[in-house]
Amino acid sequence: MKTKIFYFTGTGNSLSVARDIVNKLEDAELVSIPAVIDGNIEANAPVIGIVFPVYMWGMPNMVADFVQKLKISSDQYIFAVTTCAGQPGETLVQLQKMLQKKGTELHAGFAVRETANTIQEDNIFIKMAMLIERNSKITKSGKERLSEMVEVITNKRKHEPETSSALLNKFGNFVYGMGMSRINTMGKFWADEKCSMCLNCQKICPSNNIEVMSDKPHWNQNCEFCQACVQWCPKEAVHIKNEDPKRRYHNPEIKVNDIMIR
Ligand SMILES: Cc1cc2nc3c(=O)[nH]c(=O)nc-3n(C[C@H](O)[C@H](O)[C@H](O)COP(=O)(O)O)c2cc1C
Ligand code: SF4
Ligand code: SF4
Incomplete structure (x- = not known):
């Protein structure tokens, strides 16, 4: 295998971008980060890609953990694509x-811009960041x-990690x-009475944070905050405090079964 692209995704944006790249390269394959995170992570290919979302202007915890564990050498070409709602900060510098x-x-x-995937209303930090970045x-x-x-x-060229403005990076x-x-x-989520016990949320959670107790899913405290459980629930039964119901979203090119490969 010439190229291995490792990806992490909650709502499918990063998987969609990773898939588009794989389809354009010769001899390339996709590997789900949650599927390999507990094992021995060998990056045995000359070209390695890492595709993942921006979380709070930085890397998701599981992606940082993955990079720590990754066995890699200096003769391999490494590229990354981070998907975000417009503000990558210094994720790629990290x-x-x-x-x-x-x-x-x-x-x-x-750093590429995709649809924002959080269901919560914007908090004070997001509002401040939007003020700092304004139209840039x-x-x-x-x-x-x-x-x-x-x-x-393809040409193994260098391309400096893309960031936001200096001020937003600091913030x-x-x-x-x-x-x-x-x-x-x-991730203090709960399921309401619309829950049909399809167990999709449990199957797609990247950190096995959801267990079924008596008649409902129950969320533990090992959450990546990826939004997958809330955004893929077919009954819109998963909730969190301060949610904006208009923000139900998942990438239109990705199916829930694609997310289950983890
Ligand atoms: C916990 C969390 C934090 C986020 N923080 C940022 C951020 O700092 N900047 C930004 O532009 N987008 C942020 N986003 C939006 C996502 O990066 C964006 O929607 C991404 O494309 C989602 O990728 P996915 O569909 O592969 O999960 C955040 C999303 C989540 C869930
Ligand atoms: S995905 Fe929704 S309907 Fe299915 S078990 Fe989870 S909460 Fe219930
Ligand atoms: S509990 Fe939900 S938000 Fe948290 S990691 Fe699992 S799927 Fe993602």
């Missing part, structure tokens, strides 16, 4: 630093940048430092 500590580097890092958000989607990304990857790093260590307990 990845670059992690790879440098492992004796290698991020050769190319792209990144705007192009993975599809709009597909041929450019594929050209860079984002501060919030990430405070918030990410607490994210595991932020």
Whole structure:
């Protein structure tokens, strides 16, 4: 296998981008990060891709954990694509630093804009970040940048990790430092009476955080806050405090069965 693309996704945006890239490359395969996270992670291919969403202007915990465990060498070409709602912060710089500590580097890092996937109303940090960034958000989607990304990857060219503005990066790093260590307990979800016990939420949870107690799913405290359980529930039965019901979303190109491969 020439290229292995490892991906993490909650609502399908990152999987959709990863799939588009794989379909344009020769001899490439997709590997779900949650499916390999508990094992021995061998990156035995000359080209390695990592595709994942931005969480709080940084990397999701499971993706950071994955990079720590990844066995990789400096002769492999590494690229990353992070999907976000317009504000990547220094997510790709965080990845670059992690790879440098492992004796290698991020050769190319792209940030692309996809639909925001959180169901909660915007909190004070998001409102502040929007004020800081005003109109300078990144705007192009993975599809709009597909041929450019594929050209860079195919020719193993260097492409500096893309970031937001210097001010937003500072703000984002501060919030990430405070918030990410607490994210595991932020997912205080519950299922209402519409729940049909299809158990999709349990099957797609990347961190096995959902168990079935008596007649309903129950959420534990090992959450990545990926939004998969709430956004893929066929009955819209999963809720969280301060939710905006208009924000039900999952990527239109991805099916719930695609997310179950983990
Ligand atoms: C916990 C969480 C934090 C997020 N933080 C950011 C952020 O800091 N900046 C941003 O632009 N988008 C942010 N988003 C939006 C997602 O990065 C975006 O919708 C992404 O494409 C979702 O990818 P997925 O469908 O592969 O899960 C956040 C989403 C979640 C769930
Ligand atoms: S996905 Fe929705 S309907 Fe299915 S078990 Fe979970 S909460 Fe219930
Ligand atoms: S409990 Fe829901 S939000 Fe938390 S990791 Fe599992 S699927 Fe994602």
